[in-house]
Amino acid sequence: MIGKSDVRVLPQTDWNKLSARPGPQAEVWTFDGELLNAVTFYTGIPSGKPLLKEKDKKNRPLPKFAKDMLLPDLPGFLDRTYRVTKDVSTFDIESVAPGLFAGRKGVTFKYAYVGSDDVRRKGEASAAVIDGKLYMVTYEAPLIFFYDNSLAPYRQLVGSLTMGKAK
Numbered sequence: 001m002i003g004k005s006d007v008r009v010l011p012q013t014d015w016n017k018l019s020a021r022p023g024p025q026a027e028v029w030t031f032d033g034e035l036l037n038a039v040t041f042y043t044g045i046p047s048g049k050p051l052l053k054e055k056d057k058k059n060r061p062l063p064k065f066a067k068d069m070l071l072p073d074l075p076g077f078l079d080r081t082y083r084v085t086k087d088v089s090t091f092d093i094e095s096v097a098p099g100l101f102a103g104r105k106g107v108t109f110k111y112a113y114v115g116s117d118d119v120r121r122k123g124e125a126s127a128a129v130i131d132g133k134l135y136m137v138t139y140e141a142p143l144i145f146f147y148d149n150s151l152a153p154y155r156q157l158v159g160s161l162t163m164g165k166a167k
Contacts, residue, residue: 003027005043007102007135010160013153015039023052029157035117037141037150039157042127045134051081060084067132071107072096074127074136078111087116101128101135102161112143122147126158137161 001008003025015029022028022040029039042051050062063080075093082088091113099108106128114120120143127136139154141147 002041002043006163007041007043008162009041009157011153012156012160015153015157023050026052031150031153032146035119035142036146038139039154040138040140042134042136042138045136047132051078051134051136052085055085065134067129069129069134071098071105071127071129074107074129074134075109075111075125078125078136078138082113082115086113088113090114099126101126101130101137102163104128104130104163106135120144124151124154126161130163135163 005025015031018028018030018034025044026040026042028034031037045051045065047067048064050064052062054062062084063077065077069077075096079091079093082091092111094110094112096107096109099106106126108126110124112120112122121140122143123138123140125136125138127134137158141150
């Protein structure tokens with residue numbers, strides 16, 4: 001079970017869950033450390049709330065999720081969030097396609113960005129709006145070595161996502 005949600009995942013490899021949570025409905029898993037490969041689960045973000053904890057609401061407010069967002073709007077929502085939280089100057093959405101999130105209609109997208117550390121990172125995400133709430137999982141790693149090295153285990157995680165009460 002991810003956080004306090006009814007999202008479940010069946011990993012086939014050993015991931016490390018970080019104790020620090022980037023938001024009330026978010027948690028991060030990694031193999032080698034958050035800066036080298038990170039899978040972030042966002043589970044049930046309600047309308048009117050940001051993906052991550054707000055650090056400076058007055059001067060650097062985060063964009064808020066809206067339950068009427070369309071699936072193609074979700075990559076841009078992540079882009080706008082990262083521009084504030086990670087000081088990203090370059091965020092390129094490389095592809096957007098229909099997809100599934102825990103068996104429900106969603107969107108998958110690939111992206112790349114450069115943060116304040118000047119490291120080029122590549123990412124992949126799956127997301128859906130379910131019952132007016134946002135569910136998303138992202139995978140990010142430096143383009144050199146780490147991205148390709150952990151991509152298959154990430155995709156296995158996404159393929160194993162389920163929602164609902166345990167039986």
